[in-house]
Structures are given as structure tokens and as C-alpha cells.
Amino acid sequence: MKIQKISYCPECHSTEAVPYKKYDTVHNGPRYLHKCVECNAIFSETIGTPMEHLKSPISKVASALRIRSEGMGLRATGRVLNMHKNTVSTWEQLFADQKETLMLYSFCHNFVSLVFEGDELYTIVNKRSEPSSSKGWTAVIMERSSRFIVEQQCGNKDANLFESVMLTVCEYIAQTDDLSFLSDGERRYGNTLFSLCAEALRNDKPGRPPVVLPPGVKVRVKNKGDQKHKRGPKRPKYQAPVKEHPETKQDLSESDIHANHVEANNAAMRRRNSAYRRRTNTYAKSTSGLQRTLDVHLLIHNFVRKHWTTGEVPAVAMGVLRAPLGLEDILKMQQYS
Template sequence: MPCPHCQSSCVVKNGTYSLKDGSSVQHFLCKGCGKRFSDKTNTLMARLRTPASVVSLAFKMRGEGMGVRASGRVLDVSHSTLLRWEERMAGQASQWSPKAPDPCEVTLEHDELYTRVGENLPPQESEGWTLTTMERESRYWVTAQVGRREQALFEQGVRTSWQWAAPAAFIRWFSDGERRYAQELWALASIRLRYPQVARAYGHLKVWREGLEVAIKIKGSQGRPRRQWLYPDHPFTAVSSASEVHANHCEALNSSIRPHCSAYRRRQNHYAKTRAGLQRAITVQQLIHNWIRPHFSLGKRTTPAMRMGFISRPVTMLEFLTTRRYRAITS
């Protein structure tokens, strides 16, 4: 086993430590950097004496909508311990968030989801708004950003989504009536053309980058066109048909969040007491959705991460807990 710190293969055994179920874990000592490690180092199970099977079962229960206290009673574990495990998983999100592969075509749908955080404040004052972004074809959940429904939340959510999608050659960016997605994206993805690049008859010099299409579907259009393409497109970008401009799949994702995540359950919300707690809970659901739970519309035993091409087979919860990053998963 190579050292996870310096990748040296000059390692020797250096004692063991026991878990709560009586099993032991081998420690190693690296001759290169002098650090001790085990096969759990830099994973979610690092420094935990609880067996991985118990932690795996806890996340499965939480991923299917069981409350944190109910899960603790079933597993005979403190609810605060379960929350610390969730904080560990949410902290590993950067290791399991690869960017869109290049070259490829992605269609991003954007929508908002509301729940209560702390006191029962009016929606415009609540911090329980969640911005969700999903890739349409793969059902890959790109962004889950929590906060008050203000410009700063849209700015952060759009920046995260754009950093993920920017490597793709062709990007379609759709939402249902909310223009702030396009307004924030305009500052990140607009370019300025010169007249030798485009004819004067086109009439626009500042446009979206080539391959990027941004449109919204307005539900209450009141006789006006229901689909609108925001800001001028690049002259070499193909425009989608009007029937493809929608965020139906992202809305379906938001509907599925409520039964799967207890923090979003209507009239029974006892867990989203803080904004940080809600962000932790939704990040855990995002990781489970992308890497572990197969999606029925993608085929048998196919996860969104598989459809995006990041991995070639499903990842079990136990494997997710004991793997340092998605690149370490082999067929």
C-alpha cells in the first residue's frame, strides 16, 4: 500500500487499533515522510472506531428520508454522532465533484426549492431557499446552494454551475422564468466580438460565448411568448427548438428531495435549524443521488455519475465511505 501523503512505496507495518466490534485495523509507517497511516486515512472512515457497516447503514437510512433521531434510535447511536458523520461526508464533496468532461454537450436546468430554517419567517426573509442545478440527460445534480433568496445566492450558485459546465463545448442553460440566473451568467460567459468576426448586419458585438445558449420558460406569460432567449447569442451557436426550453426534470428532482431529505419535509421540519445544517443535509443528498442511488430513467443500475462518464459501474455506500476520491474507483 503506497503512502497517501507522499505516494512512497517504502512502508512498514506499525501496530494496529481495534474497532468497537472487535476487529482490528493495520497501521503503517512511511519511511519517506515518517507519517503513520492506514487504509482509512483521508477517507470518511478516518479515525472512526465505529464499523463501516454501521456508518453505511446510517447513511442509507438518512438517504431514504428517515429522521436523524429515528436513525439514531434504530442504530443505538447518538443523533449528534450521526450529524458529525454527515459533516464528514459533506466535507468530502470537493473530492467527488469533477467538472463536465470535454468535449461534450450539457443541458443545465435551474430551479429553486423552499423550506423553513429556524423560525417560521416569511419566505422573503427565510434562509431556507435552495438553488438546484441539474444536467438534463444524465440527471447529474450539479449545484445545491442554500441561503436567502437574494442576489448573493444566485451569484454563488451560478458561479458554481458555470465552473462545472465551462469545459463543455456546447451548453444549454434553461430556467423557469427566473432571470437572475442569466444576469449573473452574463458577467461570466459573455464575450465581445470584432467586426471582422461578425457582419455589421448582425447588430450585436457583446454576445454569449460560442456554444452557449440561455433561455427561460415563463409559466404566467399572459399572452406573451412563453419562451425567451436572453441576451444575444453567438452567431455560430445553434438555437434549440421551443419545446426543449424547460426545467421539468429539475422540478421533478426538487419534488423528490422532500421525501428523501427530512430537512425538507413539510410540516415536520425539525432538523433544518440553521443554514449550515440545511447545507450539510442537502450536500449529503446530492452525493448519494449522483454516485450511489441508480436513477430509473437511466437504465438498470445506472447512476448519474455513470451516465456522465466519470465511473463505469455503480458505487456502493460502503465503497464510498472507504474510498479517497472517485478517481480511485476501478472496474
């Protein structure tokens, strides 16, 4: 799919518009007012984009995002660009708000097969606390071969956190006939997926029909713990924790399941996102601030930057985009509403 810059009318959503008037901006060159062919509404070409209410040059906004995505903290970025740190975080939020629009591209695509991996990483929000009571848990879901980040959300490590990421996974179930979900020991991914999308299996047998995952959907969890020193029969290394549909192909080998690419990604996250760096004081001050940096990271990781192992931009590798996007392209994109 190719992203085209179409300004649609804010009144009637028509994409048929003609140039109405040209005007010059201080930092961003000439801009056009458009006139809707359908309803005659007049609107600016930046309507609905992050640049709509910004007077700063788009190149400066992109620079701030680029510096931050290399791991520099908010204050340091502000000092380098000679601006207030709050302006940097406002720009980040405007960029992060493009997540919904951009992720829609992957919901409009059909995939032959998808292998998702789930993992968690942890950082400190505001003050140090016991990990169990921390709001700095981050659940990350990644598509294996493309390294596309399907979702990442932060918060307490509880049912809400797992539900918030697995709701996105559910969106992909309709997009493919073959979806595997792998996790390195955490069972709540599979259990949450089951509670969100399991369905009654229609068969001719009497009694209440069994409840199973939709056809084509598999979940595998690694059995943790030292197996050598345990008595009794050896447990399999991986198990299917929830009931699967009888028509689902059981063709995952142990070596297929074994690799963990999210773990490798976590190392990059600690380097590239200052809020996840260890032994420093650049921790996030709030969960909403942390989520903002996660959304910015997800967009740049998926749509802008080549992955260090595949050499491709994940959204291109996954087949949802023909060519990578630049930071400025994303800043000029109209939000889907």
C-alpha cells in the same frame, strides 16, 4: 474514469508506499500502516478519509446514512441506532465533506453536450418567516439526460445564492463545446452566468466590441404569465435573456426546452430529506445543517443510487464513473488536498 483506492503520502503526496505494520481495530478488522517509498513517512491507510478518526464500525456509519437518506429525521435515526443525534450529524458532515473530491471527477471529463436546468425549492429554517426573508431557499442545477445534480445550495434568495450555484456551472463551460442552461422563469441564473463568464467579442468592426456568452453557451428562460388575455403582440414562450456568441448553434427546439426534470426531483427531495417535508416539525435548525443534508443527498443521488426513471446512477449515465459507488467506498476515499 475508475476510482481506485490509492493512499497517498501526506508529506510528499507520492502514491508509492509499502505496507509497514499491520494492526487490528476493534470494529473494522485489520488495518495497515504504510511507509512512503520516497520520504519514509509512516501513515495509516485511513489517512484523509472520513473514517480517519472514527472508532465506530463503517457498516454502522453507512447504515445511519442509508436510514437518513430514506427521509428519517436526525432524532429518529439516533433512536433506531441507539446513539446520540449529534453523532449522526457528525457522520453526515464527514460524508458531506467528500463532495469536493467526488465532484472533481466530473470536472476532469469532456462532454459532447450538456443541458442544465435550474429550479428553486423552499423550506423553513428554524422559525416560520415570510418566504422572502427565509434562509431556506434552495437552488438546484441538474443535468437533464443523466439527472446528475451539478450543484445545490441553500440560503436567502439573493444574488449570493445564484452566484454560488452558477460558479459551479462555469466550471463545466471549459469541459464542453455545447452547454444550454434552461430556467422556468427565474432570470437571475442567466444574468449571473453572464456576469461571471461573458467575454468581449473580437471583431473587425469599429467601436467597443459587444460582450457575449462564451461560444457554445445558451440560456433560455420561460416567459411567465397568461398570454391569452394580454394585449399586443404574442410574446415567444422562451427567450434568450442575455447576448450569445454568433458562432453558437441555435438548435434548441421549444419541446427540447419544455420538460422540467428538476421539478420532478424536488418531489423526491421532499420525500427523502426530512428537512424539506411539508407540515412537520422536522425542519432544519440552521442553514449549515440544511446544506449538510443537501450535500449528502447530492452525493448519494449522483454516485450511489439508481435514478428511478433512467435506471442508472447519474454519474455513470453522465460518463464520469464506470460503476456506481457504495456508501462504504465513499467513506474510505481519501480527500483530495
